[in-house]
Amino acid sequence: MAIEILMPALSPTMEEGTLAKWLVKEGDTVSSGDIIAEIETDKATMEFEAVDEGVIGSILVPEGSAGVAVNTAIALLLEEGESADDASAPAPVAATAPSVLAAPVQHNEIADKPQWRAPQSDWPEGTRMKQQTVREALRDAMSEEMRSDESVFLMGEEVGEYQGAYKISQGMLDEFGSKRVIDTPITEHGFAGIAVGASFGGLKPIVEFMTFNFAMQAIDHIINSAAKTLYMSGGQMGAPMVFRGPNGAAARVGAQHSQDYAAWYAHIPGLKVVMPYTAADAKGLMKSAIRDPNPVIFLENEILYGRTFEVPVLDDFTVPIGKARIACEGSDVTIVSFGIGMSYAMEAAEKLSESGVSSEVIDLRSLRPMDTQTVIESVKKTNRCVTVEEGFPVGAIGNHISAVLMQEAFDYLDAPVINCTGKDVPMPYAANLEKLALTTTDEVIEAVQKVTYR
């Protein structure tokens, strides 16, 4: 019976990829372990090995095909005694295909509606725009700043020769060399400390954490050494630097690799904290973060890396730290979010509009300093507020916004503020449980209905 060779999932967040090259042709005999194709994901080009042995009966997806969904049959493998004709009959999905081991990604199917027209803009009207992924925007921002300032350098695990664990620094080693794009050993505590010391010594380090989960090993240097030194030195010296990397849940990576640290870092005086959603904000905020004379925590998101948004084509585009963005204007409720939480907020707003609820969606972008004024002004108009984030519920960013609104806009509130957050549980691995552990668009819709008494 012919075996279908399926498009494999080669990373936790991969949904599709490019079949870059076939290394076998129809009629070739392959055995288990032979490299049969090269597949390009958004992170890297991977070699794809045969699992079973047999003869390549037919190639179903030609090389060069982009956007091939995970689990698509890309070739048929004939077993001994079979002919290509036998195989042309509809073949059942083989349980031994490698891709079935990786379940389809669940929660990043959230529809993204970046085309919603922003009522305010960080660039002049008429600016030419281009389509760019968050990943490319981050790389461009770092590269532009490194070109203009010799004291800026990038260090972290796999940022150089590997081209970035998530491909953010792709090509940067070639352009800037190993003096400025520095591969570190796996030693977060140590290299974070060295980077802080280098900032004391006059440099402007960008520290990439492979994920912010690993930055817990380095958090003493982030907080005690970087955030507090300016104050402890009476203003004599501080740490002009950026700590950046993916934060929060990716997909199916379990409890130790899925935490959202927004509230942790937002708690600390001396740090600035940003968590962009769009590619334009990723670029503009990254450039501002590198130039900022303070330590900036730059929280990225693995699922957003591959998302495409419009980015202004400007020589030097920056977004100020500490300024929220009104993503869409509305009158019935204010939905406040940031980072990937914006996906749920925007989808909820769109669905709610179908039932006649007008939502004003605010993308905080910066968590410290936080543009609470924009939130307060909005709530004075809508009289209702729902916050959305993926982090844990106790001591959440939403809790802080609730407190601010209670103090600054109490008389304007027509309903208690509801915080939509991740659940109060370590992240489970099972796909269904993981989806439930994060906040959902339905929960946001339900919260809005509750505060609008519908």
Place this chain on the structure above:
Amino acid sequence: MAARKTTAKSNVSAKDLLQHYKDMLLIRRFEEKAGQLYGMGLIGGFCHLYIGQEAVVVGLEAAAEEGDKRITSYRDHGHMLACGMDPNGVMAELTGRIDGYSKGKGGSMHMFSKEKHFYGGHGIVAAQVPLGAGLAFADKYQDNGRVTFTYFGDGAANQGQVYETFNMAAIWDLPCIFVIENNQYAMGTSQDRSTSTPDLHTRGEAFGIPGEIVDGMDVMAVKEAGERAVKHCRSGKGPYILEIKTYRYRGHSMSDPAKYRTREEVQKMRDERDPIEQVRDVLLTGKHASEDDLKAIDKEIKKVVNASAEFAKDSPLPDVSELWTDIYAEAEV
């Protein structure tokens, strides 16, 4: 008084020796005064005195050049005085006043001087080790020929980040001198109870970092070792470890009753190995200075120290508005 082993060296100029004597004596008298002010309630919180360890910083500062950097732990008063920071500013910081090096906002453990290339003053045990390597990283990046003295204690030598740093300092050839001030007690835990092998200077071997053991009660021995280390680092050969055997006469901090060692042990060290008395003997026996000369020096130093105490008492408390300053640096326009 018990007989002391003198360490007269033919190649040492009397002028240098006299200077080291003065520098060490300043630290001792300053620390005694700080202890006194602590007892009077003028200094609060933690106050870790350097008495007994003076030869370490004075010897190494004698091996440093202008522009070289230094960074240390919370036991930092001696390091600041040795690198030329103003005793008035240090004492005023100890009393938490506006004229202190950190405007009264840092305290005993957190002082800095960009001008003197002193990068703190760090309260988390061993945190200064990667920070110091980072300063050396910046020097190497800027190719300015400077070296960094990164001081830490025998207690800090058991922290994991020290070895993370050794590894990176070695692979990147950082011009960093790791100075392990081994005063034999990590707070109240003696070295034989806390370290699996006694030799801390060999702890760089796994990373290919050379190290040596130095008599930290002998200022000239420290200086010579410092010169070897500086030469090694400045010539681009990467980091170097100095394990400097020293002894702190006082408790870990002012609130330490020091029950973990005997009074006799401390007294024996003071009588037989005191770094200041050793130099004093050499100066006198070599007729480089008279008793009267040394008395005059002592008097002069007391004057400086007393003046710093007066300064620190008279300096105003920081204005309440200082609570809200220096949290963020303003971007340069």
